[in-house]
Amino acid sequence: MLVFILRRLVQAMAVMLTVAFVAFMLFQFVGDPVASLAGQDATPEQRAQIRKDLGLDRSFVAQFATFVGNAVQGEFGISLQQRRKVSSLLAERVPATLELSAVAAVIALVVAIPLGVYAALRRGSAGTQIVMAVSLIGVSLPTFLIGVLLILVFAVQLQWLPSNGRGDVVTLGGWTTGLLTVDGLRHVLLPAITLAVYQLTLIMRLVRSEMLEVLRADYIKFAKARGLSNRAIYFGHALKNTLVPVITVTGLQVGSLIAFSIITETVFNWPGMGLLFIQAVQFPDIPVMAAYLCLISFIFVVINLVVDLLYFVVDPRLRVGSGAH
Numbered sequence: 001m002l003v004f005i006l007r008r009l010v011q012a013m014a015v016m017l018t019v020a021f022v023a024f025m026l027f028q029f030v031g032d033p034v035a036s037l038a039g040q041d042a043t044p045e046q047r048a049q050i051r052k053d054l055g056l057d058r059s060f061v062a063q064f065a066t067f068v069g070n071a072v073q074g075e076f077g078i079s080l081q082q083r084r085k086v087s088s089l090l091a092e093r094v095p096a097t098l099e100l101s102a103v104a105a106v107i108a109l110v111v112a113i114p115l116g117v118y119a120a121l122r123r124g125s126a127g128t129q130i131v132m133a134v135s136l137i138g139v140s141l142p143t144f145l146i147g148v149l150l151i152l153v154f155a156v157q158l159q160w161l162p163s164n165g166r167g168d169v170v171t172l173g174g175w176t177t178g179l180l181t182v183d184g185l186r187h188v189l190l191p192a193i194t195l196a197v198y199q200l201t202l203i204m205r206l207v208r209s210e211m212l213e214v215l216r217a218d219y220i221k222f223a224k225a226r227g228l229s230n231r232a233i234y235f236g237h238a239l240k241n242t243l244v245p246v247i248t249v250t251g252l253q254v255g256s257l258i259a260f261s262i263i264t265e266t267v268f269n270w271p272g273m274g275l276l277f278i279q280a281v282q283f284p285d286i287p288v289m290a291a292y293l294c295l296i297s298f299i300f301v302v303i304n305l306v307v308d309l310l311y312f313v314v315d316p317r318l319r320v321g322s323g324a325h
Helices: 001-028 033-038 044-053 060-074 086-121 124-142 143-157 180-215 218-225 232-261 264-266 274-281 286-314 317-325
Strands: 170-172 175-177
Touching: 001 060, 001 286, 033 286, 086 124, 086 175, 086 180, 086 232, 086 264, 086 274, 086 286, 124 180, 143 180, 180 232, 180 264, 218 232, 232 286, 264 274, 274 286
Parallel strands: none
Antiparallel strands: 170 175
16 A cells, blocks of 8 residues: 555656646746736836846746745745735635535535436436436536526526625635535535536436446346345445446546636636636736646646545455555
């Protein structure tokens, strides 16, 4: 296990260095930070001083080494648009994005796994046909259209839920959350459902296909021959063995929820990292774009490591295989 973790950590460091290099290249080829900071009326001497203060007069290798060192400490410079430290901007926006993604992930898992199991165990029934038809619609519709439709129905026509913003939040040791207030819960529902729809349908269809595959396995037939109850067979054996590929996809989809919440946050004006990134692209605000890229990549790396470790918990064969080596 230790060797496995160390190997994954080395791979994660290589990935993060590659991402850091790509993010650093944004500073080299996208816009001119000196022009953004100095303005049109700046003298050549003022521009030269700003370039020196930013370290842009040093060699490429020295600049990249400084960038990596600062990134490890969570520092990405000053936002060209808002004239504030990028780390402070991200610290304000991260809770909103993680909260939205967490609620969306819970909705997707709580709904998708039972529906996938039901669709596998009740093949050909009218309920399964309806579930599969709705899932096909969920996969096909773009996220922004789902968000607009939800706003039209639940915010405009029925006026049950708000259509934008985060609502009332409370602060817990520097972390803000709206999940502890009624207004915050009402505000998070529509964007969370919008973000969860695609992931929900994907996971549900995966659970169904994997469950059907497992139910055809010989050990399931043997369990039936032994006279085990359907409950023990379906949930004690079949579902457990179905979870291995589901964990892989679910882990990656959780990362996708965070990375691709940009559209949802834009539609609902949700004050998270995605909305901040959109504003940075429009400016363009290179430090914010670079920081967002590095942070999202780090989140993906951590999630992949957690997923790999969960394999050892769910599938005993991996523990046996690792012990043989």
